[in-house]
Amino acid sequence: MFDYETMRVIWWLFIGVVAIAFAVTEGFDFGVCTLLPLVGKTDTERRVIINTVGVTWEGNQVWLILLGGAIFAIWPAVYATLFSGLYVAMLLVLFALFFRPAGFDYRSKLPDPRWRNAWDWCLFLGGTLPPVLFGVLVGNLLLGLPFHLDQDLRAFYDGSFWGLLNPFALLCGVIGLALTTFHGALFLKCRSEGVIYERSTAVLNILGPVLLLLLGIATVWTLFGIDRPEITQMPAGDAPSNPMNKTVIAAGASWLTHFLTYPWMLIAPTVGFIGLIMAWLFGKGDNRVAALLSSSLGLTGLLLTIGFGLFPFLLISTTDPRSSLTLYDASSSHTTLLWAFWITVVFLPIVLLYTRWVYKIIWGDITEQTILQDTHTLY
């Protein structure tokens, strides 16, 4: 069961798991930061909001770091092509991430309201720009990216940064932001009471239908307006990783055909939409934990939809379809996949266990009282 082909598929699933963990946990951290200056009016209110994620945001961020590291380890070609190709976009993501560590830690170290207000907007940017950029990235993954590999397998990007900002990708950027804000508002409800709880509910009431509408548009757009190439010939699943040994042809807007070829994959979009609808309905009321779990389920469904939709592609090339990278021909060696597999099998459960323990210790409502009691210690 540990043959090369199976390991490649298992790792495709594992990276999906890491991406989902990232989206679910950092999703609400981003969302809470976006909502910070909007939902919190006074300094104490804002401190309540910050401290709902204060203890745990840093651990959650590691899912993003690990996602990068895992792609580097498992699909080096994807890591190389994506990060260098989308150079400016990736640096913008990076710069946006700079705002948070200092924002969280430094904001309440000085009492000056101008200082605190400035950091609040930094946190806002740190929570808002990444989901927009990640959304744009996902949009472009579906559209395919203009890149090619040369005979040394060196990656060249054939487009520009501005080309990434096309209408479909921008729609996906807006969806990314709407998703994290929605998810963040649900999280905020889970850990607050009174005025912040109510304002978060108000945000959810507006955002829920908007989000579902946007997702509906993006779905229709993808199914009928975006081309998806097709692999007509490729080496065996356990062949050495070399993307140049396959044949890929244009196949028009064939996403629906693809899903119908693997009908079980339709469970992903179903879970995505049902999860988000339930999250919206629960979110209106007081069943806050059920709402957060539902939106987590919704996010999971959406990410799986993207992964399944691209299968077996990881990166589609629009300028040289043969250079497209798949989970079979862009992976690391069998030895590396196996080692990484065992490390993950051991450490994933350990990480989940102690993360759960930390959440258990700190879980509960943060109130203005909490902040005033520990005013010199808390963020």
Next chain:
Amino acid sequence: MIGDDIVMLSRLQFGLTALYHFLFVPLTLGMTFILGIMESVYVMTGKEVYKDMTKFWGKLFGINFAMGVTTGITLEFQFGTNWAYYSHYVGDIFGPLLASEGWMAFFLESTFVGLFFFGWDKLTKVQHLVVTWLLAVGTSLSALWILIANGWMQYPVGAEFNYETLRMEMTSFADVILNPVAQVKFVHTVAAGYVTGSMFVLGISSWYLLNKRDIGFARRSFSIASAFGLASVLSVIVLGDESGYTQGETQKIKLAAIEAEWETEAAPASFTAFGFPNQATQHTDYAIKIPYVLGLIATRSIDEPVKGLKELREDSLVRVKNGMVAYGELQKLRSGDHSDATLQAFDAHKADLGYGLLLKKYTENVVDADTATIEKAANDTIPKVAPLFWTFRVMVACGFTMLFVFAMTFYYCATRVADQKRWLLRMAVWCIPLPWIAAETGWFVAEVGRQPWTISGVLPTHLSVSSISTGQLWFSIAGFALFYTVLLIIEMYLMLKYVRLGPSSLHTGRYFFEPQAGH
């Protein structure tokens, strides 16, 4: 052909962001252990002052940690953004090490750092102590994995080139992890981190003692820092010597360059303590030599010679020629000739393929290089000697100065007269920058000494870069300059502010600046 300016700018950016990141890392490494020690004393003795110490030094640690996190993310992004061909070429080995760092270290430190700050009232004493130690273990594990990765760049074991995938692939994970260079580097570097933390606490405590404030608090911090610092600085120096020995085995060129050893001397080689290395004449002017010492450090024997740069360059020349053969055979393999003869010829020469790739800087086809070009490639394998020679000596001088400070402070702590030795307290304050200077120069030696390679003997630096433009590079360098400058100013401001406030920043009412202190 890859433009030299792309390579230069990429190196500049990576060098600056890595050195900048390493302003914060050693302090994190050291402070977490010191916090663990302080809190252990608190849990064992129950004395509140040790809890206050953990919390106050924890605040300073926190200000530093935020910057470490910020600048650390950069490095992970940068391999992909700026060193894409490197990532493709060695991702099979380098990637899993980074991923392991994520699983085993980043999660540990990042998950528990929040509880360290905010868990005081939610956890029992012992639980909190465990959290603090997990944080410390997490930071040191992080250093372990990244230094295994870096050790592999210096001495790439456990991997070989696969002509079908056109990259290096792992053959033995155990060899990669148990790489002798990595082991030595790890202990040397984390111990240097512990020294940094100790010097930081020692210097600031000395400043409180000089100003006759928070005496009990400062004196206890001072003792812990001097004892931990002495043990750590001794480890750094011993392991520094050990790394001289492993370098003699594994990175001969770097060692010879550091020591400005141009000629192969009769064993045991003498050590050039001082002098002015001159690259053009390949001679060290005004050299002051100490007999036998280099031979002893590098070979731990009196009869093995240490190869000089001129002889090492001749070795490189042979390897470049072998590399051309390997490259030629690789071309045949790629064009579909998988005959046994070709495979055997390739296997026989593939260890030197990297040396052939050095020629890519001058000729795309490699196999058509003329004698002059081959000579140039061989010359390239010898790094610039003077910068290595000097930075290495600065590092060593810092190390021994700190050894003196820690030895004296430890001695006077033990004899309970440290408070009265004002010259020593002043010296401790002035020595605060030394561990940073030592760490940065140490990195410079390790990384510049590896040039012209990113992976020693395997992948030349100029091939490792991404296919990007100078415009993109200037954009990113400008961004880093802006963010990093502003953040550094803010960080220094906060750090100094909290150092001045001292333990009064805890608002316990027990410390200087808190006149209501009733006991």
